[in-house]
Amino acid sequence: MATFAKPENALKRAEELINVGQKQDALQALHDLITSKRYRAWQKTHEKIMFKYIELCVDMRRGRFAKDGLIQYRIICQQVNVNSLEEVIKHFMDLSTKKAELARSQAQALEEALDVDDLEADKRPEDLMLSYVSGEKGKDRSDRELVTPWFKFLWETYRTVLEILRNNSKLMALYADTAHRAFQFCKQYKRTTEFRRLCEIIRNHLANLNKYRDQRDRPDLTAPESLHFYLDTRFEQLKVATELELWQEAFRSVEDIYGLTSMVKKMPKSSLMAVYYAKLTEIFWISSSHLYHAYAWFKLFQLQKSFNKNLNQKDLQLIASSVLLAALSAPPYDHLKSASHLELEHDKERNLRMYNLIGFNIDVKLETREALCRSSLLADLVSKGVMTYVTQEVKDLYHLLENEFLPLDLASKVQPLLAKIAKLGGKLSSASSVPEVQLSQYIPALEKVATLRLLQQVSQVYQTMKVETLSRMVPFFDFPSVERISVDAVKHNFIAMKVDHMKGAIIFGDLGFESDILQDHLSVLAVNLNKSRSMIYPSQTKASKLSAMLPSLADIVDKEHKKLLARKSIIEKRKEEQERHLLEMEREEETKRLKLQKKTEEAEQKRLATEFEERKHQRILREIEEREREEAQALLNDVGKRIKKKGKKPIIEGEKVTKQTLMELALQEQVRERQEMEKKMQKLIKTMDHFERAKREEAAPLIEAAFQSRLAEEKLLHEREQQLEVELSRERHDGDLKEKYRLARVIEHKMEFQERVVNRRQAAYNRMRTEREERLSQIMKARKEEREIKRKMLYYVKTEEERLNRLREEEEARKREEAERRKKEEAERRAKLDEIAERQRKREQELEERERLRKEAILRGTPIDGPTRPSEHPAAAAAPAAAAAAAPAAAAAASGSAGGKYVPKFRRSGPAEPAAASPAASVQSDRWGSGKVADDRGAPPSDKWRPSFGGNSGAAKSWSSSRFSR
Structure with a gap:
């Protein structure tokens, strides 16, 4: 293996090794040179050596060597020459991309060559078996061996570069460019597995950046340039995820964008937010979340209307129609009406999460299940003026589905409107960020909603209906589909119906208690009669409405003026709240600083107190040991005196007897005294038992004689009292008979007087009852009003008490944790x-x-x-x-x-x-x-066991207690 002693000879020697075919030796020598300490001292030939080293790594597909070299080069150039590191990394990616493109151009069947599930996996077992069995290699296998390794190396290149640049604030642009190139690689070659890994890698980089944000050279997310790069990367990730149809990864990308904006508390540009809401509409539509899809369309409509100055009337009309159709496509019933408490809580958290992602500010204390519903969305669309921009077909469809009552003709009137709406749509020319709008995608959902409205209206008019009649009324679906739709509606208490297949009939209405049906029958009858009168006499109804509206026109203007004034006051209050919030934040920062200073002082005081307690504890231990020595000495002296008083033989005889012997003899003496005391107590107990038995034997006949005499006396007393009671009863009975005979003569006069009194009192009672009922009705009316006022006041007081109790409980919990x-x-x-x-x-x-x-x-x-x-x-x-x-x-x-x-x-x-x-x-x-x-x-050692001597020795007791207290 070649080594380079001088930097000026490094490139020359590496080229010589490459020319003779020893690329491996040249690569290893350059790797050793770059990772050595000597290389850091060379300043002039750094970039040239790195370029040659990168070229060798790419030619030989050595990703690990390239990563090690780039890490060492980053350490050198981090603070001195960052531009050189940027040039080397760009050269590395360009070479890898060119090699991969060259291999792809040489392959004739790209789709089959790239048919690999995972670029990071090794060769498949069947490929190895086929290479050993067959001597010739087919064209497909040769393509796989040519193209796949280069694509593996290119993917490893992207991962290496992202890992090297993840914490460098000076190379944020290169990091974002690398991420974009990796996204385009996954998009171009349909690499879904690598795209998921790439998203997870970027997500982990951001998490680590937040975790270790105080380190040196870390990117600052609050800086506008860094935030722009990170948001641009996430939006590109969202676009590629939707194009690859990785909807779960797209939703996670949306959450990443929301988390990043929440972290820095700064909203992106309107163009980026338009892309954000456009992708949200696609994600929610694919997941069949029609209500969330409608809310996302509503936010996109508001954004385009407010910030897109080039938006023409046709595109605005198309977007508004999409918003209204999306809202109408949502099911008209509540899915959680019959759900459990756990499902309600889960749906509440889910709605709150979706509200945050869509961009609606909602109060957490409110019931989000009620706020996030189809009716509230339609009411917002009407109040925000969306209905003024939609096409006439969509507007007519809205009135048919939401306002009209046509149980027999609803489907027949909706069907031609749906046919016209299906032809609308197209690419928006003035809103490039909004995807192509095709209103035909809402037709199946609208047909289902129209069927549900038809069933609801029919159930209010009819009690029974034939299956054939209902099938003719619904041209969209066959009866099994209608039955499937109705089952879901019955499950969520939207309609009440039952299908009798044996009779071929449909029974409408709630088959439960009759009181539920009669609960609001009068109000329903009044509403239906009012609608019937308006249909029979439409001109009178319009005239009455106009006459009713014109006198109140001044009131309407006054109300609108008051609303404007209230809105102005609300804006002022919001400004004041924002200023107060800023002041509170400053106050909290000052409080945190004071708390930190207080904690430092308390820590110093605790340290001083700990040292003082430690010295005090040591002093107490020394005093306890000295006291134990004194008590032990006094105990030995006391034992010696007690033995001498009994006239026994002296214990100490020369040096043969030690202190331990003395203590053992004292213990034996104590045991002997205890045994003698126990013998005396046994003898005394026996004597007391004999004495008690003798007393009881003498007292037994006396007690029996006293009991018999007392029994005879009580028997005589009972007989005397019983005879006296019989005589008294006879006398009372004779007197009662005489009184009865005396009063029997005036019984007729008594009945006449009683009848007169009863009649007079009955008349007075009726009069008083009538007055009382009138007075009670007035009192009940007054009390009802008072009760209503009191209920409102109690509700307010209860709400305030709950809030105060909650604050008090939180404070007590904090104090308990502190204690x-x-x-x-x-x-x-x-x-x-x-x-x-x-x-x-x-x-x-x-x-x-x-x-x-x-x-x-x-x-x-x-x-x-x-x-x-x-x-x-x-x-x-x-x-x-x-x-x-x-x-x-x-x-x-x-x-x-x-x-x-x-x-x-x-x-x-x-x-x-x-x-x-x-x-x-x-x-x-x-x-x-x-x-x-x-x-x-x-005295004996303080850590040796000593027996406690009996008797009246107070010294022994105090010595034992002090020993155990220690």
Whole structure:
């Protein structure tokens, strides 16, 4: 493999290798040269070397090598010479395109040569099998091998260039040009798979650009030039997607355009928006969304009327006719009238999304299902004056379908109008962005709408009808098609009908409850009678309308003037709201800055508080350890005193008894005392049981005798009270009989008096009832008015309360989240403090263990529980001397402790030898040989388990509680 030591020899040596047929070696050498650090220092021959390198990559179809070289060259030229990088990339694309075009011109059957589903896929298995089986290659296979690899390389070239230029703000024009060339490549050769991938690549580039917008040399979308390039690329993508009939990708392109305009909050030019709405009409028509198609046509009509100054009357009439026919083609019933709540919510979100794409500003709080409907669109068309531009045939069709009531002649009158409308259409000469308008595409949908209107009107007039009669009335479809249309209408509650195929009849009307039918029969009858009178006497109706209109002409002018004044006030309010919105935005920015400053100060305060808490925690840990040492020492002293009071044998006998032995004996003494106490309690319990049993045996006969005497007394009392009640009842019965005989003589007079009183009161009652009904009717009328006013006020108050409650709940939710976050931070801080304290304690234990081992090695000269030997220890030379000095101290301590009185070790050494006795007194070994280090006062280590001694020792209790609280 050749290498180049000097830049001036690079091109010459590469040409020599190419001339002798070693293109691979020349390419590899140039690749090594470009990717090396030396190449970055050469400034004069960069472009020439890159041109030669690109030519070799294209000749040998080495896309990976070309990509690596261009990436390195971009690093060099990014800040120094961007124009050179642009020239190299253009040369790369031109060479790839020329090679692909040359291969295509050499192939004789282009369609078969390009019959590949995926340009990025490898060879198919059947091709490999055929190449091994057959010795000769057919013409189709040779074409495939000639053309397909070059088209693969060209597609890889486009992808490489887009990847290199995606984040360069200085080469945005080249990036847009490359994307356009890639779109034209997909369009020219019908490459649908590659087009989808290309759209996804460009979409990901924009997403990454928004994600990392703060990096250096990134394009600024707010700049007009960058926004123009990005929007131009998306509109070209939309055009190619519709021409390739990739409608799903076209809809995603529309969403990309809307997302880009929402991101920068700036609308494109009117010419681009005309293309946008024109493509939307095609997409919605293909997806059978007739209502959205009509809304898109309406926006396109408004745009052309407002911004296209060259629009002639004929083209405007054709566009207006398309708008009205598109609105009439939408089904006249609501698809979600019988839908579930989930479907309603889904349709609400879908309508809101479509409203945003079409360009209508809608309030999210409103019910979008009601706002986005066919009736509201037709009302907008009438109010915006679209009806004044449509042709006469379309206008007549609108009146027949929406205003007329002709159940028998509707289809016969609609059919000739549809035949005339089908001949209208053509290319618009004054609106190049609008596609060719052909009104014949709306004929099938209009025939379906006319059939639905006919069924609706027939169902209001007839209850039953023969199938043959209905078939003759509908010339557009046969009866199975009419039945299919009616099933969908019945499903959505547009009409109520049933087909009886056995009788050959159609039954109209709701077959449910009779009350539903009679609910509004009077109003329907009044409307129908009014229409009949207007049809019988049309002249009187017109005259009455004119006479009714002329007196109110002044009122109409006054109303129009008030509307204009209201519109002016609305415009002023909108201006004020916009200014207020700007002020609020400035206030929010200032609030954000203050919040950021406050967060910084709070973070600094938290750090200082954390350091203070950490120092405080360490101090508390040290105090707890000192307190535990003091309590342990006091506990040992107390145990020694208790044992001496009982007159037992002294525990400490020379140096054989350690502190651990003392603690073990104290624990045994505690267990023995507890066992004696339990025996005493068992004996006392047994004595109390015998005493209680004896008391109950003596009291049982006395209780039984008292119960029997009480039972006899209660029986006598019950008999006496029962006899007294019988006598009283007899006396009351005799008195009642006497009273009855006395009053029986005046019963006739009583009936006459009762009749007179009843008649007089009945008359008074009737009079009062009549007055009450009149008064109640007046009160009910007044209350009804008051209730209506109160209902309106309650609705307003309820709406306001809901809004305030919603704001209050959001504020409370935010406060709860803030409190939970603070609690979580506090818990994490405490856990971290505990972890630091635990590590500190372990570190101190390790240091104490090392210090103990060192001192033992110095004093005894022998290793203890470790690999350290006396000869290896740093203080090994001083060990014999220390042991000799410690021997007299140990003897003195032994002689001092033989007197029978307990003396702590730190007091046994005399004042003449403190240096020798201090290490020996501070290093001791417990009974099990753990080798824990004691403190200055002889207390056991703070991290060793200690038993809690019973009795009345308060020191033991306090020591145990402090230990567990730690």
